[in-house]
Structure formats: C-alpha cells, structure tokens
Amino acid sequence: MGSTTGPRGRVRRLVTGAVALLAAASLVTACGSGDGGSDGGGDGRAADANGVDDGTTLTMWTRAATRPQSEALVKAYNASHKNKIELTVIPTDDYQAKVGAAAGSRDLPDLFASDVVFVPNYTTSGLFADLSERVDALPFAEHLAQSHIKAGTYEGKKYVVPHTLDLSVLFYNKELYRQAELDPAKPPTTLEEWDRHARAVDALGGGVDGTFFGGSCGGCGVFTWWPSIWAAGEDVLNKEGTEAELDSATAKKVYETYRGWVKDDIAAPGARDETGTTWTGVFPKGKVGVMPMPSTTLGLMPKDLDLGVAPIPGPGGGKSTFVGGDAIGIAATSKSADQAWNFLAWSLGDAAQVDVVAAHKDVVARTDLASNKHSAADPRLVTINQLVADGRTPYALKFGQTFNDPNGPWLTLMRNAVFGDGASVDKDNKAVTASLAD
Amino acid sequence: MQVKAPDRAPAEHRAPPEHRARRSPTSTPLWRSRKVQGLAYAAPTALFVAVFFLLPLLLVGQMSLSDWPLLAGDRGGNAPENYTDVTDSPLFWPAVRFTLLYTVIVTVVLLGLALLLALLVQESRPGAGFFRTVYFLPGALGLASASLLFWGLYSPTTGPLSRTLEKLGLVDEPVSFLGTPTSALLSTVFLVVWKFAGFYMLILLVGLQRIPHEVYEAARMDGASRAQIFRGITLPLLRPSLALSLLLCVTGSLLAFDQFFVLTKGGPDNSTVTIVQLIYREAFQRLNLGTAAALSIIVLAALLLLNVLQFRGLRHADES
Numbered sequence: 001m002g003s004t005t006g007p008r009g010r011v012r013r014l015v016t017g018a019v020a021l022l023a024a025a026s027l028v029t030a031c032g033s034g035d036g037g038s039d040g041g042g043d044g045r046a047a048d049a050n051g052v053d054d055g056t057t058l059t060m061w062t063r064a065a066t067r068p069q070s071e072a073l074v075k076a077y078n079a080s081h082k083n084k085i086e087l088t089v090i091p092t093d094d095y096q097a098k099v100g101a102a103a104g105s106r107d108l109p110d111l112f113a114s115d116v117v118f119v120p121n122y123t124t125s126g127l128f129a130d131l132s133e134r135v136d137a138l139p140f141a142e143h144l145a146q147s148h149i150k151a152g153t154y155e156g157k158k159y160v161v162p163h164t165l166d167l168s169v170l171f172y173n174k175e176l177y178r179q180a181e182l183d184p185a186k187p188p189t190t191l192e193e194w195d196r197h198a199r200a201v202d203a204l205g206g207g208v209d210g211t212f213f214g215g216s217c218g219g220c221g222v223f224t225w226w227p228s229i230w231a232a233g234e235d236v237l238n239k240e241g242t243e244a245e246l247d248s249a250t251a252k253k254v255y256e257t258y259r260g261w262v263k264d265d266i267a268a269p270g271a272r273d274e275t276g277t278t279w280t281g282v283f284p285k286g287k288v289g290v291m292p293m294p295s296t297t298l299g300l301m302p303k304d305l306d307l308g309v310a311p312i313p314g315p316g317g318g319k320s321t322f323v324g325g326d327a328i329g330i331a332a333t334s335k336s337a338d339q340a341w342n343f344l345a346w347s348l349g350d351a352a353q354v355d356v357v358a359a360h361k362d363v364v365a366r367t368d369l370a371s372n373k374h375s376a377a378d379p380r381l382v383t384i385n386q387l388v389a390d391g392r393t394p395y396a397l398k399f400g401q402t403f404n405d406p407n408g409p410w411l412t413l414m415r416n417a418v419f420g421d422g423a424s425v426d427k428d429n430k431a432v433t434a435s436l437a438d
Numbered sequence: 439m440q441v442k443a444p445d446r447a448p449a450e451h452r453a454p455p456e457h458r459a460r461r462s463p464t465s466t467p468l469w470r471s472r473k474v475q476g477l478a479y480a481a482p483t484a485l486f487v488a489v490f491f492l493l494p495l496l497l498v499g500q501m502s503l504s505d506w507p508l509l510a511g512d513r514g515g516n517a518p519e520n521y522t523d524v525t526d527s528p529l530f531w532p533a534v535r536f537t538l539l540y541t542v543i544v545t546v547v548l549l550g551l552a553l554l555l556a557l558l559v560q561e562s563r564p565g566a567g568f569f570r571t572v573y574f575l576p577g578a579l580g581l582a583s584a585s586l587l588f589w590g591l592y593s594p595t596t597g598p599l600s601r602t603l604e605k606l607g608l609v610d611e612p613v614s615f616l617g618t619p620t621s622a623l624l625s626t627v628f629l630v631v632w633k634f635a636g637f638y639m640l641i642l643l644v645g646l647q648r649i650p651h652e653v654y655e656a657a658r659m660d661g662a663s664r665a666q667i668f669r670g671i672t673l674p675l676l677r678p679s680l681a682l683s684l685l686l687c688v689t690g691s692l693l694a695f696d697q698f699f700v701l702t703k704g705g706p707d708n709s710t711v712t713i714v715q716l717i718y719r720e721a722f723q724r725l726n727l728g729t730a731a732a733l734s735i736i737v738l739a740a741l742l743l744l745n746v747l748q749f750r751g752l753r754h755a756d757e758s
Binding site: 096097100101103104121122125127216268269270272273274275278281282400401404405406407408411412415438 | 507508509510511529593594595596611612614616617703704705706707708711715719721722723724725
C-alpha cells in the first residue's frame with residue numbers, strides 16, 4: 001500500500017519516478033562527458049599549501065555515523081576562519097544513494113566525506129578533484145593514516161585525506177567483570193577467552209547479557225567480525241578485491257563462536273534483528289559484558305560507565321582492527337577548491353588534531369601525533385591509537401553492493417553461518433565472490 | 439479510474455448550422471474557433487503529460503536498453519542484457535511472489551475491515567462522527583513516518599510493545615516482531631491496515647450513504663433478513679465504491695516500498711523484498727540505472743496488463 005490516490009497516484013508515482021530517473025540520467029550524461037572535470041577544481045597549482053581563507057561559504061556532506069567528529073571540526077574551523085562551512089548530515093544508509101544522485105546532477109557539495117570503503121567507487125568515477133600536489137606539500141604528509149590515503153589513490157593520484165578514523169575495538173564493562181569475578185584489568189586476548197568472559201558475565205542473569213552484535217547488518221559484520229579473522233593472520237579478500245576468502249577455517253571458527261552465543265542466548269536480545277541502526281546503543285546501557293564497538297563512540301559513553309578498551313582478538317590470539325571511518329575530498333565540480341583545501345589542510349594540522357580530534361577521545365589521523373597530551377591522560381586512547389598499525393582497510397570496488405547491501409550476499413552468509421547451522425558457508429562465499437567480480 | 443466523457447456543450451454555445459454556414463471565414467478569427475479553443479484548453483495537460491510522463495518514459499526505455507552505471511553515465515546500448523540480468527537475479531522471482539502474496543493479504547484484510555468499519559459508523563448515531571474521525575486519523579500520517587513509528591514500537595531492544603507484553607506476563611522473553619519472515623510480513627500488514635483502513639472506510643461510507651433509504655425500507659417491508667439485505671442490496675449497490683477501493687488497494691500494494699524499506703529492509707533473510715525495493719536496490723545499492731530502468735519497464739507493463747484485466751473484469755461484472 002503505497003498510494004492513497006490510486007491510479008492517479010500510480011501515474012504520478014510513475015511520472016515522479018520517471019522524472020527522477022530522467023533528471024539523474026541526463027545529468028549523469030552531462031557529468032560523464034566532462035571527464036576533464038576530474039581535476040577541474042584542484043589542479044594543485046595553489047602556491048600556498050594552506051589554501052585560501054577569504055570568507056567563502058563552503059558546503060560539506062557527511063554521514064550520520066561520524067557526525068560528532070565532523071561537527072566538532074567544522075565548529076572549530078568556523079570559529080577561527082573567515083570561510084564558513086555549512087555541514088549537512090545524511091542518514092548513513094542513504095549516503096551512497098544521495099552521493100550517486102548528486103553526482104549525476106552535478107549537485108555535489110564542495111567537500112564530501114565518505115565511508116573509506118566506498119572511496120574507490122568515487123575515485124574511479126572521477127567525483128573527487130586531484131589533491132596529489134596539495135597533499136604531498138603538507139609537512140606531515142608521510143604521517144597521514146596510510147590506509148585511508150591508499151584507499152583514495154587511483155592511478156597514482158591522491159584524491160582524499162583522512163577525515164575521521166573509526167576503529168573497531170572491544171569495549172568491556174569493568175563493573176560487570178568484577179561482579180562475574182573476572183579481572184577487570186585483563187580483557188580477553190583470544191577469541192576463546194572472549195567467549196569465556198561473555199559466558200561468565202551472561203551467567204550473572206537479571207537482564208545482563210554476555211555480548212551483542214548486529215546480526216542483520218552487513219556493515220557491522222565486516223567491521224567487527226573481520227578483525228578476528230585478520231588477527232589470526234588470515235585474509236578475507238584477495239588483493240584486487242575480486243575474490244572472497246570468507247570460507248577459511250579461521251573464518252569458520254569465528255562464525256562458530258558467534259553461533260554459540262546465539263544458541264546459548266549469550267547475545268543480548270535483538271541481535272538477530274539488529275539492522276545497524278541501534279547496535280551501538282546497547283552497550284552504553286551497562287547490561288552487556290564485552291562486545292566490539294566503533295572507537296568513535298568512546299567519547300559518547302556515559303560518564304559513570306566503567307569501561308575498558310581492548311583490541312579484537314582472533315582464534316588463538318593476535319589482534320587487529322578495521323581501520324574505517326571517513327575519508328574526505330573536494331568534489332571535482334567545486335568552484336572553491338582553494339578554500340575547501342584551506343579546511344582540509346587545517347583539519348590535519350596539529351591544532352585541529354590535538355585540540356579537537358584527540359580532545360574528543362577520537363583517533364588522530366596522523367601517526368606522529370599518536371601520543372599527545374590527551375592520549376597520555378587516557379590509556380584507552382593509547383590502546384586505540386596504537387592499533388592503527390595492526391589494522392586493515394579492505395579494498396573492493398563492489399564493496400557496498402556486496403557487503404553493505406541489506407539484500408546482498410554477505411549478509412546471507414553471515415546469517416546462515418550464525419543463525420543457521422553454518423553448513424552453507426562455502427556456497428555463500430561463492431556468491432560473495434560472484435558479486436565482487438560482477 | 440474511468441475517465442468520464444466530457445459533458446456536451448450547453449445548447450446556447452452551439453451555433454445553429456445555417457447561421458454558421460452564412461458567416462464568412464474571416465469573421466471568425468482562428469483563435470475563436472472551437473477547435474483551436476479546445477486545443478488550447480487541452481494544451482497545458484498535454485504538455486504536462488508529454489514533458490513529465492512520455493518523455494521520461496521514453497528515456498527510461500532507452501536507459502533500460504543501455505549500459506548505464508549511476509556514477510559513470512551512459513556507455514551505449516547493451517540490449518537485452520539489462521532485462522536478462524534482472525530476471526536472472528535470484529531475488530527477482532521471490533520478490534514477484536512476495537509482492538503478490540502481500541497484495542492479496544492486504545487487499546482482503548484491508549477492504550474487509552474497511553467495510554466493517556463503514557457499516558459500523560454509517561448511521562448518524564451519537565458518537566458516530568467521533569468514531570469516523572478516530573478510524574480515519576491514522577490516514578493523516580505519512581506512510582514513511584508511520585513506518586518509522588511502528589519500527590520504534592516493534593523494536594525488541596528499545597520498543598515499548600515487547601516490554602509491555604513481558605511486564606504483563608504474556609511472554610517470557612522479548613518478542614521479535616520483525617525477526618521471522620512470517621512475523622515481519624504480518625507486522626507490516628498490521629501497520630498498513632492500521633494506516634489505511636480509515637481511508638477505505640471513507641470511500642465505502644460515501645458509497646453506503648448514496649444507497650437510497652427507500653430501497654432498504656421496501657426490502658424490510660417484504661420481510662428480508664439483515665443478511666439478505668446485505669447480500670441483495672448493500673453489496674450490489676456498493677459495487678462502484680468497492681471497485682474503486684479494489685483498484686486503489688491492489689495498485690498501491692503492488693507498488694509497496696516505504697513500509698518495507700523502513701521496517702524490514704527486505705529482511706529477515708530477503709523474505710520481504712518487494713519488486714519496487716529491487717528497483718531501488720539496482721539503482722542505489724548496485725548503482726546501475728540500466729537494470730533499474732529495465733525493472734521499472736517490466737513493472738509498468740505488468741501493472742498496465744493487470745489494470746486492463748481488472749477494468750475488463752469489473753465492467754463484465756457490471757453488465758451481467
């Protein structure tokens with residue numbers, strides 16, 4: 001039941017749909033034919049590595065998942081510069097569609113951040129301006145988070161810089177650990193230990209659960225399960241991102257552990273239905289023992305929640321993390337590339353990184369600032385900052401449609417492996433490969 | 439909906455033939471001739487239809503025959519690859535089946551309930567106005583907003599429904615309203631019925647009130663029972679309103695998108711993927727406008743066919 005207006009509504013619907021498609025299409029053509037536009041705004045000629053601050057109003061988009069980080073940076077920039085940035089936050093699930101449609105109609109903002117895994121989509125389609133010379137001219141260029149720079153390099157040109165780093169790490173509730181007679185100073189260092197801890201906390205009862213995960217959220221699975229596979233030295237994709245290796249013995253061991261949590265009710269209720277919208281909202285309620293969380297949520301946790309942070313371990317040990325978050329670039333269509341660069345250069349400088357990013361308990365985008373006055377005060381931040389070196393950012397051109405699509409093949413694999421009996425992993429892995437090579 | 443033939447022009451506007459014949463052609467400026475005036479009246483609509491319907495339709499048609507990624511633009515023809523790609527997709531036939539199943543369930547439940555509500559509030563009794571308003575009220579809400587509201591209500595982690603049931607002792611553990619294919623379908627049907635029952639009640643109510651009281655009185659005089667009156671008078675005389683409701687409901691349900699997009703995203707396990715969701719997925723998850731356009735054309739053709747059949751069936755029934 002979509003329409004209350006019947007056949008008229010149907011016609012209108014078709015018309016609207018057709019018009020939308022028409023608009024998108026004609027403008028896509030316009031964009032596609034302007035190949036040269038990819039270096040239109042940022043030809044890197046600007047002599048001043050800091051760009052221009054002349055009171056221009058710039059537009060910028062980011063997704064809801066990294067809103068607090070973007071907002072803090074924009075607020076600090078607007079307060080100290082003549083340029084003004086108007087930030088628009090778009091629901092995470094709709095971000096790809098929104099950028100796609102805007103790219104078609106050449107309506108992209110001056111600056112747009114993107115989940116780092118989708119960046120290859122945009123660089124190969126020429127949506128970002130070339131920033132190579134500007135980036136290389138930065139005095140700290142070599143210290144920028146390389147996994148983000150790598151994701152945004154296409155045919156030897158650099159198109160993006162790191163904007164917010166979001167790492168997957170284990171959060172554990174020290175208060176519940178004490179109650180379960182576990183040592184709050186000793187978070188799990190292997191998947192098996194994590195399993196034991198979760199079960200011990202779950203045994204407390206009274207609405208307390210061992211762990212939690214987004215069981216209907218492909219992006220959550222990628223972000224929180226893959227580090228366990230990487231930690232054991234195994235890979236999940238081939239180098240070109242065209243073949244899945246999600247059926248390895250290590251991967252199966254990881255699925256099996258999660259399957260046990262479902263079977264024995266160790267995971268908090270709702271894990272099966274969790275589509276990713278509320279998955280980070282469960283831990284802060286203080287009723288979950290130990291679960292992987294995005295590092296960007298550390299600064300948002302309730303003050304009275306006694307939580308510890310640890311790397312995500314794999315079967316038999318090891319540690320890894322998914323170096324996610326957003327990279328940011330200047331739209332190829334932007335007319336204010338010099339002004340936009342002024343914001344980017346500033347956002348990576350010492351002042352912004354330490355006084356805004358680190359002060360917010362977030363991961364800094366530069367390895368040379370990994371230990372700073374804020375991280376020194378909170379050992380949890382040191383744990384997270386040091387993890388950047390052990391983490392990975394997977395690369396695949398078809399990442400979104402394979403892993404983030406709620407009707408895509410990876411979510412099928414996840415759910416069969418964890419809520420089913422796990423017998424179809426090999427078959428499902430083939431479907432993932434088919435989608436990657438599509 | 440059938441388009442009525444335009445009323446004939448009132449007599450005084452029609453010049454008698456002999457009068458018209460005697461006039462010299464120059465005495466009637468071209469712009470005053472009936473033909474031109476008629477065209478002028480029709481032009482805005484024609485223009486609107488051409489610009490906002492025919493042209494885009496042609497473009498969608500062309501798009502469906504081309505390799506057309508969302509981000510890269512037109513890469514030239516590839517017919518009929520988009521069509522075969524779409525129908526070969528493992529989600530296509532399940533989506534067709536699910537959309538039809540959903541349409542049948544919603545239509546039966548919704549129209550049945552709407553008729554019941556209309557019968558309940560048709561008499562002008564004290565309080566009838568209040569109940570009419572109450573039943574109609576959910577219809578004033580947008581479907582996406584209503585879906586979001588129900589998504590919150592249904593959530594086993596944050597929603598109040600599950601917790602209330604637990605507190606009342608009716609269930610032992612949180613209820614997963616959207617967790618299984620059947621419960622997800624039924625939960626969505628419940629939302630849609632809640633949202634639209636009042637609207638269809640209104641259509642049927644108008645139909646009911648157009649049935650003359652005399653017919654009922656005559657039937658009662660002849661000693662007809664309530665059931666007989668309902669079957670023999672109410673239903674046949676309500677046919678036009680029922681036909682309209684049926685058309686609206688079937689077409690709307692076949693194009694279902696918002697409610698599933700918000701509530702289930704096609705889950706769990708791809709069990710609630712509707713055909714329009716597939717169009718969205720092709721365009722904005724897989725970033726392929728070509729296949730999205732192909733799917734749109736298929737849906738358009740299917741809807742056209744279905745509407746023709748429905749019109750025929752209803753007209754046939756009218757004649758018999």
